[in-house]
Amino acid sequence: xxxxxxxxxxxxxxxxxxxxxxxxxxxxxxxxxxxxxxxxxxxxxxxxxxxxxxxxxxxxxxxxxxxxxxxxxxxxxxxxxxxxxxxxxxxxxxxxxxxxxxxxxxxxxxxxxxxxxxxxxxxxxxxxxxxxxxxxxxxxxxxxxxxxxxxxxxxxxxxxxxxxxxxxxxxxxxxxxxxxxxxxxxxxxxxxxxxxxxxxxxxxxxxxxxxxxxxxxxxxxxxxxxxxxxxxxxxxxxxxxxxxxxxxxxxxxxxxxxxxxxxxxxxxxxxxxxxxxxxxxxxxxxxxxxxxxxxxxxxxxxxxxxxxxxxxxxxxxxx
Amino acid sequence: xxxxxxxxxxxxxxxxxxxxxxxxxxxxxxxxxxxxxxxxxxxxxxxxxxxxxxxxxxxxxxxxxxxxxxxxxxxxxxxxxxxxxxxxxxxxxxxxxxxxxxxxxxxxxxxxxxxxxxxxxxxxxxxxxxxxxxxxxxxxxxxxxxxxxxxxxxxxxxxxxxxxxxxxxxxxxxxxxxxxxxxxxxxxxxxxxxxxxxxxxxxxxxxxxxxxxxxxxxxxxxxxxxxxxxxxxxxxxxxxxxxxxxxxxxxxxxxxxxxxxxxxxxxxxx
Numbered sequence: 001x002x003x004x005x006x007x008x009x010x011x012x013x014x015x016x017x018x019x020x021x022x023x024x025x026x027x028x029x030x031x032x033x034x035x036x037x038x039x040x041x042x043x044x045x046x047x048x049x050x051x052x053x054x055x056x057x058x059x060x061x062x063x064x065x066x067x068x069x070x071x072x073x074x075x076x077x078x079x080x081x082x083x084x085x086x087x088x089x090x091x092x093x094x095x096x097x098x099x100x101x102x103x104x105x106x107x108x109x110x111x112x113x114x115x116x117x118x119x120x121x122x123x124x125x126x127x128x129x130x131x132x133x134x135x136x137x138x139x140x141x142x143x144x145x146x147x148x149x150x151x152x153x154x155x156x157x158x159x160x161x162x163x164x165x166x167x168x169x170x171x172x173x174x175x176x177x178x179x180x181x182x183x184x185x186x187x188x189x190x191x192x193x194x195x196x197x198x199x200x201x202x203x204x205x206x207x208x209x210x211x212x213x214x215x216x217x218x219x220x221x222x223x224x225x226x227x228x229x230x231x232x233x234x235x236x237x238x239x240x241x242x243x244x245x246x247x248x249x250x251x252x253x254x255x256x257x258x259x260x261x262x263x264x265x266x267x268x269x270x271x272x273x274x275x276x277x278x279x280x281x282x283x284x285x286x287x288x289x290x291x292x293x294x295x296x297x298x299x300x301x302x303x304x305x306x307x308x309x310x311x312x313x314x315x316x317x318x319x
Numbered sequence: 320x321x322x323x324x325x326x327x328x329x330x331x332x333x334x335x336x337x338x339x340x341x342x343x344x345x346x347x348x349x350x351x352x353x354x355x356x357x358x359x360x361x362x363x364x365x366x367x368x369x370x371x372x373x374x375x376x377x378x379x380x381x382x383x384x385x386x387x388x389x390x391x392x393x394x395x396x397x398x399x400x401x402x403x404x405x406x407x408x409x410x411x412x413x414x415x416x417x418x419x420x421x422x423x424x425x426x427x428x429x430x431x432x433x434x435x436x437x438x439x440x441x442x443x444x445x446x447x448x449x450x451x452x453x454x455x456x457x458x459x460x461x462x463x464x465x466x467x468x469x470x471x472x473x474x475x476x477x478x479x480x481x482x483x484x485x486x487x488x489x490x491x492x493x494x495x496x497x498x499x500x501x502x503x504x505x506x507x508x509x510x511x512x513x514x515x516x517x518x519x520x521x522x523x524x525x526x527x528x529x530x531x532x533x534x535x536x537x538x539x540x541x542x543x544x545x546x547x548x549x550x551x552x553x554x555x556x557x558x559x560x561x562x563x564x565x566x567x568x569x570x571x572x573x574x575x576x577x578x579x580x581x582x583x584x585x586x587x588x589x
Contacts (some may be wrong), residue, residue, distance in 0.1 A: 061418075064422060065421075065422075065585075066418055066421055066422070066584070066585065067584075067585050067586075068585040068586055082585050085421065085422075086423075086424050086425070086426070087424070089422050089423055089424040090424045092422075094419075094422050096418060096419070098415075099414075099415060099416050099418055099419055100416060100419065101419035101422070103338065103342060105342045105345050105346075106338065106341060106342055106345075110338065110341065114334060114335070114338045117330070117331050117334040117335075118331055118334070118335070118423055118424065118425055119424060120327050120331070120424075146345065
């Protein structure tokens with residue numbers, strides 16, 4: 001496994017000026033990224049998340065050569081991004097969800113053929129990649145439409161295609177699903193899952209949509225205040241923050257308030273005591289059910305997996 | 320990697336220029352409206368200039384036909400040599416879209432200039448042709464006899480387009496410091512119009528001022544030079560050489576400013 005992206009003690013400081021008087025301003029240095037160590041190996045799909053202002057985009061900009069680090073090292077595909085930006089551009093693809101790399105007044109198909117020349121892609125490779133994107137992202141209906149007339153979902157599918165036509169080793173996606181409707185989100189996710197399954201492209205994905213992460217990323221890096229606060233799988237994150245599974249039971253008779261459940265706690269009682277949510281702490285769903293079956297009249301039940309939104313919210317709130 | 324990047328560049332830029340042509344060709348109504356306006360102003364300017372000639376016999380050293388050519392070809396060149404369209408890059412810096420431009424494997428300025436050449440090519444076959452044909456039908460224009468003059472004119476127009484595009488790139492680059500370039504664009508529009516010979520032939524100015532403009536600014540290279548080459552006033556070789564020199568100066572300046580602008584961006588952020 002070779003490291004495609006490597007950062008060590010990566011920092012980015014910004015200088016902000018504070019108004020302290022009519023003419024006086026005070027200089028303050030803010031670290032947007034404050035010592036990030038990260039190694040991403042070939043073919044990995046890395047979820048990179050954090051609250052607004054945590055330093056996600058700044059990290060991505062340093063990896064793509066748009067910003068130079070204030071300290072530490074970064075290398076992508078063996079290159080140093082800022083000084084070797086134009087060389088690196090041939091090996092990476094970038095989608096910034098809130099920016100566009102397509103030509104506003106040209107049809108999508110012309111933007112694509114222009115990109116083929118700009119990136120010097122052999123015609124056959126270009127055609128093969130474009131065919132795959134057209135199928136997976138359903139582009140045919142709007143290939144001839146000028147980019148300015150595309151809906152956001154259509155444009156984002158076009159952006160993804162544009163970022164991949166030169167066969168990049170690494171794909172950087174900065175909030176690619178922002179503002180998309182359910183269908184477009186599904187299309188984008190399905191496409192990324194397929195890309196991940198092929199295993200020849202390394203993907204770094206930042207998002208605020210945690211469903212993206214759950215569906216796509218085995219590895220999750222959480223950054224806050226410019227520092228990595230979690231680096232591991234989603235399951236490890238749940239374990240670290242003791243996320244709990246829940247059992248929701250529907251009853252025929254109201255919940256007896258004095259019932260004691262070892263290793264579990266009642267979170268909520270609703271519908272006049274006929275629906276109860278129980279969080280599992282030190283026990284299994286099976287043990288709990290055995291205990292419940294002897295004490296109450298069960299009508300129905302469901303087991304809920306812990307939600308990533310909850311654990312991330314706790315993680316952000318506890319900072 | 321490096322050998323393909325040098326051998327492939329002219330081809331890439333040709334394709335980018337063709338895309339620039341295509342992009343502008345999508346705005347047909349704007350093209351028609353622009354050509355119509357340029358033609359209307361052509362009549363106005365031409366009658367005013369000719370009324371001066373009718374009183375004095377000549378104006379600024381041009382006879383009737385030369386002056387009519389100066390006005391009408393000038394009206395046509397107005398859209399070819401970009402004077403007034405605010406640079407796209409400035410808006411992209413303000414919006415942050417410039418990030419996408421920087422992630423291309425091709426230099427920013429090369430992309431900008433190639434795109435503008437495509438735009439100029441489209442303007443040449445639309446916005447240039449209409450006023451010139453109308454002018455030819457409505458007035459007696461001076462038409463050079465020597466085919467070489469037309470070739471020199473073509474070279475001079477190409478140089479003017481490149482100088483103008485480079486100057487506008489410089490205007491756009493100020494966005495990296497100022498964010499809002501409207502002020503700089505207005506100063507550019509004012510100077511490039513008045514000091515280039517677009518509004519009136521520079522020969523109408525006092526000698527010292529005209530000389531100062533020729534030697535000290537790139538503006539006469541944008542309009543007065545190609546028009547004088549065409550009507551055969553002054554030495555064509557000297558004027559084209561002057562344009563080449565000015566192109567070298569503004570390109571060198573733009574390289575330095577672009578490097579500093581990008582350095583500023585990568586260090587201070589957007």
